[in-house]
Amino acid sequence: MPMLTYREALNRAHAEALRADDDVFVIGEEVGRYGGAYGVTKGLIEEFGPDRLIDTPISEPAIVGTAVGAAMAGMRPIAELMYVDFLGMAMDQLCNQAAKIRYMFGGQIGVPMVLRTQGGTGRSAGAQHSQSLEAYVMHTPGLRLCMPATVYDAYHLLRQALEQPDPVVFIEHKGLYALREEVDLDEPPPAWGEAVVRREGRDGVLVAYSRVVHHAMAAAETLAGQGIEVSVIDLRTLNPLDFATVRREVEKTGKAMVVSEGPMTAGVGAELAARISEECFDFLEDPVVRVTGEDIPISVSVELEKGSVPGAELIEETARKLLA
Amino acid sequence: MTTPAKAGPAPATPVTTPAPERLPLYREMRRVRTFEERVGELFVRGESAGSMLHLSIGEEGAAVGVGTTMRDGDTFTTHHRGHGIFLARGADPRRMMAEIGGKETGYCHGKGGSMHIADMSLGHLGANAIVGGGIPAVVGAGLVARRRRSGAVSLAFFGDGAMQQGILYESMNMAALWDLPVVFVCVNNQWGMGTRIDQATKATALHERAAAFGLRAETVDGVDVLAVRAAAERIVGAAREGRPGFLAIDCYRFFGHARKDKSPYRTEEEEAEGRRRDPVSRARDELLAEGVAEEELDTLDREVATEMDAAIDYAIASAEPQLDSMFRDVFAPDQPEPEPVRTRIDRVLARD
Numbered sequence: 001m002p003m004l005t006y007r008e009a010l011n012r013a014h015a016e017a018l019r020a021d022d023d024v025f026v027i028g029e030e031v032g033r034y035g036g037a038y039g040v041t042k043g044l045i046e047e048f049g050p051d052r053l054i055d056t057p058i059s060e061p062a063i064v065g066t067a068v069g070a071a072m073a074g075m076r077p078i079a080e081l082m083y084v085d086f087l088g089m090a091m092d093q094l095c096n097q098a099a100k101i102r103y104m105f106g107g108q109i110g111v112p113m114v115l116r117t118q119g120g121t122g123r124s125a126g127a128q129h130s131q132s133l134e135a136y137v138m139h140t141p142g143l144r145l146c147m148p149a150t151v152y153d154a155y156h157l158l159r160q161a162l163e164q165p166d167p168v169v170f171i172e173h174k175g176l177y178a179l180r181e182e183v184d185l186d187e188p189p190p191a192w193g194e195a196v197v198r199r200e201g202r203d204g205v206l207v208a209y210s211r212v213v214h215h216a217m218a219a220a221e222t223l224a225g226q227g228i229e230v231s232v233i234d235l236r237t238l239n240p241l242d243f244a245t246v247r248r249e250v251e252k253t254g255k256a257m258v259v260s261e262g263p264m265t266a267g268v269g270a271e272l273a274a275r276i277s278e279e280c281f282d283f284l285e286d287p288v289v290r291v292t293g294e295d296i297p298i299s300v301s302v303e304l305e306k307g308s309v310p311g312a313e314l315i316e317e318t319a320r321k322l323l324a
Numbered sequence: 325m326t327t328p329a330k331a332g333p334a335p336a337t338p339v340t341t342p343a344p345e346r347l348p349l350y351r352e353m354r355r356v357r358t359f360e361e362r363v364g365e366l367f368v369r370g371e372s373a374g375s376m377l378h379l380s381i382g383e384e385g386a387a388v389g390v391g392t393t394m395r396d397g398d399t400f401t402t403h404h405r406g407h408g409i410f411l412a413r414g415a416d417p418r419r420m421m422a423e424i425g426g427k428e429t430g431y432c433h434g435k436g437g438s439m440h441i442a443d444m445s446l447g448h449l450g451a452n453a454i455v456g457g458g459i460p461a462v463v464g465a466g467l468v469a470r471r472r473r474s475g476a477v478s479l480a481f482f483g484d485g486a487m488q489q490g491i492l493y494e495s496m497n498m499a500a501l502w503d504l505p506v507v508f509v510c511v512n513n514q515w516g517m518g519t520r521i522d523q524a525t526k527a528t529a530l531h532e533r534a535a536a537f538g539l540r541a542e543t544v545d546g547v548d549v550l551a552v553r554a555a556a557e558r559i560v561g562a563a564r565e566g567r568p569g570f571l572a573i574d575c576y577r578f579f580g581h582a583r584k585d586k587s588p589y590r591t592e593e594e595e596a597e598g599r600r601r602d603p604v605s606r607a608r609d610e611l612l613a614e615g616v617a618e619e620e621l622d623t624l625d626r627e628v629a630t631e632m633d634a635a636i637d638y639a640i641a642s643a644e645p646q647l648d649s650m651f652r653d654v655f656a657p658d659q660p661e662p663e664p665v666r667t668r669i670d671r672v673l674a675r676d
């Protein structure tokens with residue numbers, strides 16, 4: 001099986017989507033000539049030209065808004081925000097426009113666009129370039145949300161996102177671009193919206209998505225060495241949310257931890273913990289524990305940045321306490 | 325490269341400014357140049373916090389020409405390429421370097437870094453990593469200055485990339501509408517990452533847009549620090565009287581966007597040509613031509629080098645911030661700090 005990086009898988013998904021459908025185009029800052037700030041669209045302008053890899057001025061609201069209009073007018077834009085942190089600037093176009101158009105206009109039209117961006121810590125990029133803002137998106141009805149953790153998913157989730165009738169926010173993790181895995185992209189993907197159980201265990205379940213899936217897997221491995229067997233669920237998409245898979249694993253094990261890099265309060269973990277508590281109450285032996293980022297901004301200092309988000313150690317330590 | 329266009333009659337550079345007055349400007353520009361070179365060195369030595377370091381080499385004329393017109397009480401915001409402006413305004417290079425290294429002794433205790441340096445005692449309301457993000461704050465600061473009749477001016481520094489952000493136009497309109505003591509300074513180094521200014525806009529005579537909002541607006545050649553200073557004195561002086569202004573300063577980004585960018589999207593010829601527009605060597609050549617002894621300038625350069633070497637040493641010798649300091653300053657000091665995740669987990673899972 002070929003080795004591929006997360007970045008290369010995304011690049012390939014773009015290339016194949018652009019090749020397969022003339023209505024697909026990419027629009028954003030530095031997506032064409034430069035090849036993307038993180039190199040995801042590198043080389044594509046050579047094959048597809050500047051009409052399909054549209055370099056824009058630094059104008060985030062207009063980038064997202066242009067994609068909204070193009071989607072309404074019948075094309076399939078992939079708009080790129082260089083950092084998820086810039087969502088703040090484009091929030092109106094995403095949340096008041098893209099998310100609500102189908103509903104407000106009584107179902108007359110949808111906005112089939114993909115908004116690609118990346119987030120997370122790991123580069124000492126500071127408070128305005130390191131955030132995990134998926135909760136903003138998840139909180140807004142009308143938006144789909146996916147956050148791939150693996151090379152395979154980076155490819156397939158982007159392809160599937162481009163098949164959706166509604167706006168999809170696609171958040172990559174900057175710490176995963178160099179991740180290299182052996183993948184068979186020809187293997188058919190799980191259906192859109194399905195979570196994947198990455199590891200099965202009887203003692204408890206760790207629910208995760210994006211980069212922390214890898215931390216959860218590392219923690220699970222260490223725990224296995226101590227005789228503790230946990231399941232690890234990779235949600236893959238947060239909207240749709242595959243709660244059936246979560247419920248099944250929680251009912252099986254009776255103990256659940258949710259892991260995310262973003263801040264704890266009103267985060268994705270909060271939503272998951274609430275649903276598990278409500279819907280699996282009779283099966284739970286312990287409180288659902290959130291292992292999350294701290295409720296603080298991200299510092300540029302290497303040490304503080306690392307300390308602000310959960311790693312494999314904190315997950316393992318917490319699991320040991322919960323499952324003891 | 326766009327040719328600098330002037331709005332209205334601007335007095336020619338006063339070539340008669342005597343050497344003793346020009347020497348401090350040269351020294352200040354040399355300090356900026358050398359500081360930025362040392363930032364590069366900090367990165368190479370693996371002592372910087374990350375690689376998102378945007379050097380202002382080539383922009384010294386802008387930083388020093390405008391930075392030295394500010395007075396005590398004036399306030400300003402900068403962008404991600406703002407080291408030079410802050411240094412010209414009087415920053416301590418050691419604390420700047422320490423901040424860039426993410427150290428406790430830095431201006432923001434290692435929380436901000438290169439793109440978020442600030443110092444309220446010098447009126448620096450903050451550098452910004454959001455293109456355009458620091459612009460509207462000067463409208464607010466200008467509003468306060470006018471209300472309190474403090475005589476202070478507030479200046480926003482930003483790159484040409486920010487000329488395409490809507491927030492600039494909302495801010496300029498309000499500053500003009502309310503006659504605020506505010507100046508918008510666009511450091512036009514021709515590039516925003518890999519996008520040349522004429523690939524980002526048809527309207528490359530940037531000051532014309534500001535003029536359309538009713539601001540006093542000029543474009544000046546940033547290679548000539550005296551011309552920049554003269555323009556800044558006009559524009560900042562008028563703003564102090566309640567006539568807000570805009571100044572575009574033409575210059576060239578000598579190196580890549582950030583430390584890891586090798587600018588493959590520019591030709592070598594263009595770069596060579598751009599780097600000939602060097603405000604530091606130009607000022608030096610002029611001083612030599614006016615009879616300042618070369619040894620004097622060499623000595624000055626060496627003093628500056630020693631100062632900036634010390635800044636590196638200081639940054640490297642400084643300690644990392646204490647881990648628990650990360651919970652400080654989310655809110656005001658008398659407010660409870662957020663509970664650490666680990667503490668909460670232990671509390672939740674505490675068993676008898």
Ligand SMILES: Cc1ncc(C[n+]2csc(CCOP(=O)(O)OP(=O)(O)O)c2C)c(N)n1
Pocket residue numbers: 029058060082086089378404405453454455456482483484485486487513515516517577581
């Ligand atoms: C809102 C926002 N969009 C995009 C970026 C990414 N980015 C950082 S600097 C930059 C180019 C800025 O160009 P310019 O304003 O001309 O400043 P320069 O880097 O040339 O000094 C871009 C696109 C950002 N930091 N913030």
